[in-house]
Amino acid sequence: MNSMMSRRRLLGLAGGAALALSPLGCGGAGGSGLAQPEGKVPEQYGKRRRVVIWMPYSAATGDAFTRLVAKFNDSQQDIYLESQFQGSYDELSQKLAAGLQARKVPDIAIFSEVTWRRFFLNDTLAPLTSFFGNGLATADYVDALIAEGTVKKDVWWVPFGRSTPLFYYNKTMFAQAGLPDRGPKTWDELRSWAPALQRVKVNGAAPKLHAYPEVDGDWMFQGAVWQFGGNYSKGLDVTIDTGGAVAAGEWQRRLIHEDKQAYMAKSPKVDFANGLIATLQESTGTLGGLLKDAKFDIGAAFLPQQVQFGCPTGGGGLSILAGIPEDRQKAAFEFVKFAAKPENAAQWSIDTGYLPATKAAQATPQMQQRFAERPAFKVAVEQLPKTQAQDVVRLMVPNANKAIYGGLQKIYADNQSAQQVFAAVAAELRKSTDSVREAVEKHI
Structure with missing residues (x-):
């Protein structure tokens, strides 16, 4: 060595x-x-x-x-x-x-x-x-x-x-909206449920469909990238500015800024427990706290697919x-x-x-x-065989997580296009990759 x-x-x-x-x-x-x-x-x-x-x-x-x-x-x-x-x-x-x-x-x-x-x-x-x-x-x-x-x-x-991430939903709210007692099969199916949920009122207001985290959302977004057929990287070759990664970012941007059915939150799990949103994507480790804090029945499901299934471990x-x-x-x-x-x-x-x-x-x-x-x-354990390790660039490139969730903040808060944002993120990641390429190629 x-x-x-x-x-x-x-x-x-x-x-x-x-x-x-x-x-x-x-x-x-x-x-x-x-x-x-x-x-x-x-x-x-x-x-x-x-x-x-x-x-x-x-x-x-x-x-x-x-x-x-x-x-x-x-x-x-x-x-x-x-x-x-x-x-x-x-x-x-x-x-x-x-x-x-x-x-x-x-x-x-x-x-x-x-x-x-x-x-x-x-x-x-x-x-x-x-x-x-x-x-x-x-x-x-x-x-x-x-x-x-x-x-x-x-x-x-x-x-x-x-x-791993898991998909949670408010069973009580779903029942009031006349929705099936299950998670959505795809993200598009979730979007189609929005009108029904708008008829449900919590303290006089309709809940939002979903919320995205302000910080550290890059772990959750890894699954979305796979679900839309993309990757953060293939090996150390950065691909976040192409294909499914951009499609996933654009889907989430539209849900927030065009559909007005989601938003960026400091703590989506707190908002979910308080009935402000109908669904949540969060760690399996969150389940115990959610069951304690929420005043409604919580359902859990595999993560939604889009063109395929994708769920990262953590x-x-x-x-x-x-x-x-x-x-x-x-x-x-x-x-x-x-x-x-x-x-x-x-x-x-x-x-x-x-x-x-x-x-x-x-x-x-x-x-x-x-x-x-x-x-x-039990749903979390049943989903485990379908999970996979995250893409190499997030796992091994210094501060890759910050670069990615910083980009997501621009999509969520500023309505910037995913293509524009991820082009800048990819350029930053490619520069950082140089600092570890020799070590990764030697060890992996």
């Missing part, structure tokens, strides 16, 4: 955070003196080996993760896992970049589907394939999910806290840092194994709304009970 990289490339791979590293070595098993963040093993856990995990979860999800960590610590007598909250996925990524500079890093971290690739391309993650066996096999995971973290037959990122996964001693890597993987046990994976899914990452978790009694209690959650 190349031991040194230009500062410009390192800055790009870190997504704006400084990531100037000295060599970590191929695979990182030999250890290079990387220290752990400050902390100590509590007295009640005696002389156990300390393992540090950085995580991005807060609120109820953070509480669920804390319970899982406590259960792991109580399940054995050799390892003490210390969980350290680092903010959002992006904030965790930035802090890890700084930690690598200071040569002080956690043993294991939870990355998003985008952030893990930044560190993989920079040779700072350990390959995990050799750790499988003795109670956990790669085949235990949902095939599509484990495949996303596998590159050249090595696993680098293990599914944990995964999600969410988190576990990676172990290269360059730390092998005994710490092995100890960290013990938590990976623990989290994958059927009863643990199922409970994590139930507590958070994330998809069950293992096949056995889906079959557990508690998960089957969850499906019975909340049929909408």
Whole structure:
């Protein structure tokens, strides 16, 4: 492996955070003196080996993760896992970049589907394939999910806290409008339902059909691009300014500015729960909160098609840092194994709304009970085999997400044509692609 990289490339791979590293070595098993963040093993856990995990979860999800960590610590007598909250996925990524500079890093971290690739391309993650066996096999995971973290037959990122977009609708509102109790088969069918929904009144006003997020809508829009027959990119060749991507953008522009049936919202899920919109496209991880906040029955369905089906995966996964001693890597993987046990994976899914990452978790009694209690959650699991990983340019090009959702804001708020907007976005993405092309072509 190349031991040194230009500062410009390192800055790009870190997504704006400084990531100037000295060599970590191929695979990182030999250890290079990387220290752990400050902390100590509590007295009640005696002389156990300390393992540090950085995580991005807060609120109820953070509480669920804390319970899982406590259960792991109580399940054995050799390892003490210390969980350290680092903010959002992006904030965790930035802090890890700084930690690598200071040569002080956690043993294991939870990355998003985008952030893990930044560190993989920079040779700072350990390959995990050799750790499988003795109670956990790669085949235990949902095939599509484990495949996303596998590159050249090595696993680098293990599914944990995964999600996909799902289509939600207000069942009460649909019934009042005389609409079928299901999601639309196509986006055009949804548009055709607008007149019926206009006869429904919420606090004296007719609801809008749909709303699009002001920030981070590029993940949802990835599915729309596929549904209209396009791509963000083919490999590293940017294609967002052509074909189905432009068609998807124009469809959404017309729904907002010509049909007056949608708008850009700070939080579409809040507006949906308050009855301001009849339908919503949001993460499967949102379902628990929606069921709690909404005062009406919620339906869930596969994402609508247009010329074909398209749904991207998202969410988190576990990676172990290269360059730390092998005994710490092995100890960290013990938590990976623990989290994958059927009863643990199922409970994590139930507590958070994330998809069950293992096949056995889906079959557990508690998960089957969850499906019975909340049929909408079962829809998310049934849609999972039809999903796919996002296009390479969004996953691996620095700040591609910001460029894309910045373009969407111009369509949603300013009524700019999709062709005009995406031509500018494509030009920006093509320039940024140069910063990672060499690394991507080398690693993928």
